[in-house]
């Protein structure tokens with residue numbers, strides 16, 4: 211078959227909701243798009259552990275501590291499922307990690323913001339994991355099999371993350387005045403970065419059309435952002451704190467909330483590396499990688515020695 | 527510093543007795559013991575399994591999707607292998 215026929219067959223499969231598996235023929239752009247998207251997703255899970263890890267030792271109770279530990283451990287797992295999915299596209303794990311460490315690969319810009327108070331852990335679970343779920347649920351039907359399957363596992367686990375976050379917010383909002391203020395402050399700082407997690411407006415998102423045609427994406431950035439605002443606004447009302455957007459109001463005719471435009475200059479600035487914690491996050495990753503190198507080496511040496519001596523026993 | 531990466535392993539989990547082990551994903555480990563331990567941490571954090579198999583990925587031989595037709599097409603027209611091929615009167619019960 212020539213390339214045109216292969217491409218036609220490929221698109222036919224996608225149109226008929228037949229998943230693409232690792233050994234199937236795929237256009238090079240499809241492969242490259244997936245490698246970029248899945249590895250960035252993996253990096254986001256891994257870097258995302260850092261802002262929350264910051265509060266594990268200072269969680270206010272044992273109950274909160276075990277929950278946060280379990281959540282952060284889940285995020286490590288999510289990173290691993292996704293690195294595995296990336297590898298099925300023919301790229302080595304080491305190469306993927308090197309791209310993160312060298313700054314070549316990106317991760318979600320949300321993790322370049324600091325976690326200043328305990329309420330931030332509540333706001334992250336509620337809003338950041340909430341936005342992640344909104345993005346990830348449609349990815350369970352992504353045309354690429356290994357990515358879709360990884361997303362099914364991830365989505366099953368995310369729901370506890372969001373609920374534990376909202377529970378933290380609820381406890382603070384039903385607590386003292388100072389606690390409620392802390393929750394409001396966290397919402398003020400996390401709201402806009404959370405909206406930016408869905409990516410630029412559709413008009414500034416040149417790859418959306420191709421990704422939708424390939425069924426990597428099922429909804430546009432703006433559609434998902436709207437859904438998120440519609441679902442989250444009543445949850446803020448229930449907490450009794452207010453979303454920091456003067457333009458936010460229910461639109462009876464549309465059946466949706468109207469809301470303001472995120473500050474996109476800030477979004478692009480953080481992506482360019484100028485967010486409050488970009489350098490800190492990347493340095494933490496590099497430090498962990500470099501300081502762990504002797505462990506990786508030693509484990510390999512040990513495995514080699516063990517298999518040598520097992521072979522000797524078998525020979526004898 | 528040498529850049530030798532750990533081998534890749536495929537992980538299979540039996541969720542409960544009576545069911546097959548099912549492929550769940552892959553991971554890197556230096557040997558089978560470490561692969562088992564990592565599989566436990568990565569793939570069974572919520573009682574997903576009671577038994578784990580790990581197989582080094584390079585030991586798996588897979589069929590080629592490009593040969594899909596010659597491998598699997600011959601079964602498609604053998605409808606006489608299915609019970610519905612045989613038409614029996616409605617009066618005949620339990621068959």
Ligand SMILES: [Fe+2]
Nearest residue numbers: 255284285288
């Ligand atoms: Fe996650």
Ligand SMILES: [Fe+2]
Nearest residue numbers: 285339368371
């Ligand atoms: Fe999460």
